[in-house]
Amino acid sequence: MxxxxxxxxxxxxxxxxxxxxxxxxxxxxxxxxxxxxxxxxxxxxxxxxxxxxxxxQLSPREVEILKKEAKSYIPLRTEELARIHGKAYHGLRITSAKTRWGSCSSKKNLNFSYRLMRCPKEVIDYVIIHELAHLKHMNHSRSFWLEVGQMMPDYVQQRKWLKKNGNCY
Ligand SMILES: [Zn+2]
Known part of the structure; x- marks a missing residue:
């Protein structure tokens, strides 16, 4: 090296x-x-x-591709997961956030970074589920994590991946 x-x-x-x-x-x-x-x-x-x-430091071309992928994948997948787990949100936006994979506002709007498209599919699912759980718990309390665990029993693994790959969530 x-x-x-x-x-x-x-x-x-x-x-x-x-x-x-x-x-x-x-x-x-x-x-x-x-x-x-x-x-x-x-x-x-x-x-x-x-x-x-x-x-x-993605190139402009890479950014463009990832944004396109994110816009066609994340809203559909979120809809699907929300339906499965009986969750209702207001709107969804794809953002360019560098340090936050996703967020959930008190008005029940969900935001996801297009950078998520560089993560494995299970990790994307985890981030979506994390935000869906915030619809009910606007914090990281015990009840919040129980809710996440109910929707995704192996979420700890996906969290570990995110931690290792530069982001705590
Ligand atoms: Zn959170």
């Missing part, structure tokens, strides 16, 4: 991923070999960060 070393008067080593590049800040006396080992030890974390910065 390639990286740039920035030397400074400091006592600790820090790692940063910026624009697809790994930067290691290190004290003057630390050997290159030690830094290589340090980077190697954090390979998993670095890979995750690299994937994240990649996800945040």
């Amino acid at each position: 390639e990286f740039t070393i920035e030397r400074a008067f400091r006592k600790t080593i820090s790692l940063r991923v910026k624009d697809w590049h790994v930067v290691v800040k290190a004290p003057y006396f630390t050997s290159k070999r030690y830094l290589r080992e340090f980077v190697e030890k954090h390979r998993d974390w670095i890979t995750r960060q690299l994937e994240k910065s990649e996800a945040a």
